[in-house]
Amino acid sequence: MSRSRRRPPGRWARRAIPLALTLALVVTLRNVGLLDPDRLSRAARNLAIFVWGLFPPNPSTLPTLSAAMWETLQIAFAGTAIGFILALPLALLACPVLFGRAVTTPVTLLLAFVRTVPALFWAIVFVVAVGLGPAAGTLAVALYSLGYLGKLLYETFDGVDPEVIEAVRSVGCSRAQLARYALIPEAANGIVALLLFMFEYNVRASSIMGFVGAGGIGFYLLGYIQMLRYDLLLSALLLTLAVVIVIDRLSALVRRMFLVPVTSPAPGE
Amino acid sequence: MPGRPALEASGLSFSYGAGRPVLRDVSLTAEAGTVTAVLGVSGSGKTTLLKLCKGLLAPQRGTVRVLGVTVAAAGRGRLDPAVAYIPQNLGLVRNLTVLDNVVMGSLGRVPGLLSLLGRVPDGERRRAEAMLERLGIGHKTDEKVHALSGGERQRVAIARALMQEPRVLLADEFVSHLDVLTGREILTIVKGIAGEGVTVVVATHDIELVGRYADAVIVLRDGHKVLDRPTGSGGTEGLALALRR
Numbered sequence: 022m023s024r025s026r027r028r029p030p031g032r033w034a035r036r037a038i039p040l041a042l043t044l045a046l047v048v049t050l051r052n053v054g055l056l057d058p059d060r061l062s063r064a065a066r067n068l069a070i071f072v073w074g075l076f077p078p079n080p081s082t083l084p085t086l087s088a089a090m091w092e093t094l095q096i097a098f099a100g101t102a103i104g105f106i107l108a109l110p111l112a113l114l115a116c117p118v119l120f121g122r123a124v125t126t127p128v129t130l131l132l133a134f135v136r137t138v139p140a141l142f143w144a145i146v147f148v149v150a151v152g153l154g155p156a157a158g159t160l161a162v163a164l165y166s167l168g169y170l171g172k173l174l175y176e177t178f179d180g181v182d183p184e185v186i187e188a189v190r191s192v193g194c195s196r197a198q199l200a201r202y203a204l205i206p207e208a209a210n211g212i213v214a215l216l217l218f219m220f221e222y223n224v225r226a227s228s229i230m231g232f233v234g235a236g237g238i239g240f241y242l243l244g245y246i247q248m249l250r251y252d253l254l255l256s257a258l259l260l261t262l263a264v265v266i267v268i269d270r271l272s273a274l275v276r277r278m279f280l281v282p283v284t285s286p287a288p289g290e
Numbered sequence: 291m292p293g294r295p296a297l298e299a300s301g302l303s304f305s306y307g308a309g310r311p312v313l314r315d316v317s318l319t320a321e322a323g324t325v326t327a328v329l330g331v332s333g334s335g336k337t338t339l340l341k342l343c344k345g346l347l348a349p350q351r352g353t354v355r356v357l358g359v360t361v362a363a364a365g366r367g368r369l370d371p372a373v374a375y376i377p378q379n380l381g382l383v384r385n386l387t388v389l390d391n392v393v394m395g396s397l398g399r400v401p402g403l404l405s406l407l408g409r410v411p412d413g414e415r416r417r418a419e420a421m422l423e424r425l426g427i428g429h430k431t432d433e434k435v436h437a438l439s440g441g442e443r444q445r446v447a448i449a450r451a452l453m454q455e456p457r458v459l460l461a462d463e464f465v466s467h468l469d470v471l472t473g474r475e476i477l478t479i480v481k482g483i484a485g486e487g488v489t490v491v492v493a494t495h496d497i498e499l500v501g502r503y504a505d506a507v508i509v510l511r512d513g514h515k516v517l518d519r520p521t522g523s524g525g526t527e528g529l530a531l532a533l534r535r
Contacts, residue, residue, distance in 0.1 A: 119366060187346055188381025188447075192454050193371030193398025201406050202394050206385040 074251035078259055086241060086257050090264055093237035096158040096230060097223035103159070104166025105216060111167070112174030116204065118186055119196045129175070135168030140226050144235040155236030162223050162230070170219055177211035178204045213279055217272040224268055228261050296322040296489035297458050302342055302352035304335075312338045313513045315352070318491070320458070320506070325481060325490045327500040327521070329529060330510035336493035337378065339510070340460045343491065344375040356458055371398035374451035376461040380443055384436040388427065388446050391435055392418040395453025414453075421449040425479065441472035448479060458489045466494065477503045497533070501526045509533060 030038070050056050113119060115128040143164045147157035181204055189203035205212070231239025238257060245254040297320040305311040313335045320326040328336045341347045343354050348363030355361065356373055374395075382391050396414040397405055404410070422428045425445040427438075435443060444464060451459055461480065465473035477492075481503050484490045494500060500507050501521060509517035509532040517532040 121366070182379075182381070184377040184379050184381040185383060186381075187341075188375065188377050188450075189383070189394060189397075190346070190369055191344055191371075191373075191375040192395050192450070193368050194394075195368060195397075195402055196366060197402060198397050198405055201408075202386075202390075202397065203383055206383050209385045 071251060074249070075255040077252065078255040079250075079252035080256055082241070082253055083256060083260070086238060086260050089231070089238040089241055090260055092155050093227045093230075093239075093261075094224065094264065096155050096162055096227040096235075096237050097220060099159045100162025100227065101166050101216065101220045101223050103163035104170055104219070107163070107167045108170035108174055111171045112178060113200050113204070115171065115175040116178045116200075118178065118181075118204070119200060129172075132168050132171040132175075135164060136172065137168075138165075140165040141229065141233060144230050144233045148234050153234040153236075155230075158227060158230035158235035158237055161235060162227055165226065166219055166223060170215060173215050174208075174212065177208045177215065180211070181207045214276065217275060221265070221268055221272060224265060225261075295319045296357055297343060297491065298355045299339070299343055300352055302339065302349045302354070304338055304342060304347060304349050311513055313342070313349075313510075316508075316510065316513070316515045317352075318343075318508055318515075318518075320489045320491055322457075322489050323484055323487045324505040325484045325492060325503055327504035327507045328491060328493045328510060329495065329497065329500055329507055329533065330493075331495055331533060333512075334510040335513040336495075336510055337462050340375065340462050340491065340493055343458075343460055344373055345369050346375070368398070371395075371454040372456055373458045373460065374454045374456035376447045376451055376459070376464050378463040378466070380447040380464065382435045382443060382446055382450075385434065387432050387434055388422065388438070389415070389418055389431040391446050392422060392449040392453055395450040398454065418449070418453055421452055422446075425449050440468055441476065444468065444472075444476045445479070448476070448483075452483065456488055458491070459483060460491050460493075462493045463495070464492075465499070466496070473499070474502075497526045497529045500529060 047056070054060055111128055111132060115125050115132065117125055140161055143161035144158055147160040151157050151160065185203055185207050186199065189199055194202065227237050227239075228242070229239040231237045231241065232243045234240070238261065242254065242257055245251070245257065297318065299316070299318040302313050302316045302318075303311055304313045316335070316339060318326070318328070318339065328339055330336045338347065342349050342352075343356075343361065345354070345361045345363050346369070353360055356370070361370065361373070383394070386394075393410050393414055396410065396418070400410055400414060419428065419431060422431055422445075425448060427442050427445050427449075430438065430442060435446060438446065447464065451461075459480075465476050468476065477499060480490055480492065484505075492504070504521045506520050507517070507529065508515055509529060511533065517529070
């Protein structure tokens with residue numbers, strides 16, 4: 022048998038590997054405190070109290086919550102829009118079809134750095150910079166979206182059919198024209214889908230921005246938890262759920278209205 | 291009537307990365323106003339030859355000259371619009387309208403900033419409309435490309451190429467997906483374009499179409515040129531033999 026060919030694991034290895042994994046899991050569970058019977062029974066009790074406290078939901082604060090939810094939606098919408106406006110040129114700069122490594126590498130590294138930092142951390146940074154309120158939340162969501170949309174967009178541009186790029190380049194256009202007339206329109210389906218996904222995601226992300234004073238319904242969510250008012254918390258969560266469902270339906274509608282079918286009629290039809 | 295060669299490729303060799311050569315020492319000369327067929331089975335190097343002639347790829351050895359000017363692979367820069375290239379699947383932008391796809395052929399001469407704003411001079415737009423009318427799809431200008439039939443899309447690709455005002459038109463297997471009648475219609479259009487002085491080079495694996503529409507043919511097999519002659523001599527049997535030998 023040649024040395025390069027992989028040998029199937031022996032009988033000993035087939036038994037040892039699952040055993041080692043099981044052992045690693047047990048040790049990890051013990052280290053994180055999930056094998057402590059006292060702690061687990063306490064947790065079960067607390068959870069029961071929490072669930073009991075959720076019902077029935079208390080709608081008395083719905084007007085206040087609705088205003089906060091509206092603010093959350095505005096944070097998500099403006100944040101996604103600003104993030105997209107900033108991400109589009111950066112994604113084009115990161116696109117190997119248009120630029121060499123001297124340009125694409127620093128841009129992809131910048132986007133990776135922006136992505137590495139969690140949205141909540143950006144929110145803290147912007148609360149320090151612009152003060153408490155939705156402006157900080159909007160900037161945080163925008164920056165977070167920039168990191169993700171930038172990466173997803175340049176990957177979408179990278180996936181554009183090379184024949185389309187070659188055909189459009191062949192007319193003698195510049196790189197900017199190639200982006201305007203080939204990359205962006207060809208990737209339009211992907212771009213719309215990404216924007217809808219990012220907006221949906223940002224509605225959820227924006228609903229915890231208030232935890233650090235960056236506006237939206239998160240301020241109330243945290244407050245109700247701290248005051249042990251779980252009945253009000255459930256109302257807020259149900260409102261968030263309702264809004265997310267509505268956005269999901271609207272997104273589906275937008276997709277149907279704007280997206281071009283991927284399949285075209287077969288040649289000769 | 292033979293004239294000065296519009297396209298001269300000499301001694302082209304090319305391989306993708308460190309792989310085996312796709313083309314070995316291939317030469318091609320095409321006279322102005324003629325149709326030259328590059329015949330070969332799949333993988334024989336036809337597409338690579340056309341891309342080298344367009345400047346989309348740089349040969350490891352050999353040169354390409356169009357109207358006496360050496361074609362340099364442009365990297366990511368601008369390519370010469372005098373050589374039009376229609377890839378096998380046409381490379382149309384399916385989210386744009388027919389007219390937008392055709393107007394795109396004029397991008398090489400439209401001011402950059404204006405075109406980035408989506409503004410194209412009225413003259414170019416009118417030329418594009420006239421081109422579509424001439425090719426029989428003037429009534430489809432506002433339709434999206436994805437809604438067209440195969441034959442209509444071929445016409446859009448030809449119109450876009452003609453908007454470049456090319457001296458050389460390179461077309462890669464672009465009728466191979468069509469039914470026989472539509473394919474013949476398209477090739478008749480191409481023949482007409484050559485009649486206006488444009489040098490046409492068509493890559494194909496269809497021997498019958500070569501006999502019917504081409505003035506000259508070269509046969510590629512495994513990256514080597516195994517035959518180069520006018521189509522009038524030798525008949526299609528010789529071509530079939532050259533392909534299989």
